[in-house]
Amino acid sequence: MADETPIIEPVLGASGSVAPEHFDQLYAANADPWDFETSTYEAKKYAATLASLPLPNYVNGLELGCSIGVFTQLLATRCWNLLATDVSGFALSRAQTRCASLPNVRFEHYQLPDHYPQGVFDLIVVSELGYYFSVNDLAILRASIAGSLDIHGHLLLVHFTGETSYPLTAAEVHRCFLEWPDRPWISVHHQIEKDYRLDVLQKL
16 A cells, blocks of 8 residues: 555445445546555565565465556566456556566456455465455455465465555454464464554465
């Protein structure tokens, strides 16, 4: 997330999560609504995110909520195969253009948590995504992630900790994964910065 929240306030759907239409409205008004391409904050956070990964490379990576593909382009250097998803067709179009020269990256449209990619992944990235969901929807997504994360695979969570108008806070999102009674993972990295928190979990 950039230093300022976009002006367009999120509209919640029937489930209590931010409605998918909200994101297309954002990208229609501003092709880079969170200044991913130019923000110093984002650049530093991306570097810290990559540095937190326990392994130098992953076979099959999954990035949920890839937006316009700025971090996708960086993450691709650490994954032999990378599937990046987003709910916004506007964002995916820009991401595909940005990463057109990367043969190990593919993009697919998914409306989480109702639709989730098939396959098994040794790295799943949930960056600036979890707080858009209601408690119930995040629990559904969490179960899908747990089912698709390979044994010994890593789940990376990173979220902005400042004030937003989203359904959940960063703390609530991370607690959902870290304090889940049925959690199949352990924490292997925890990092708190001024404006975001980062956790890496490893599946047992």
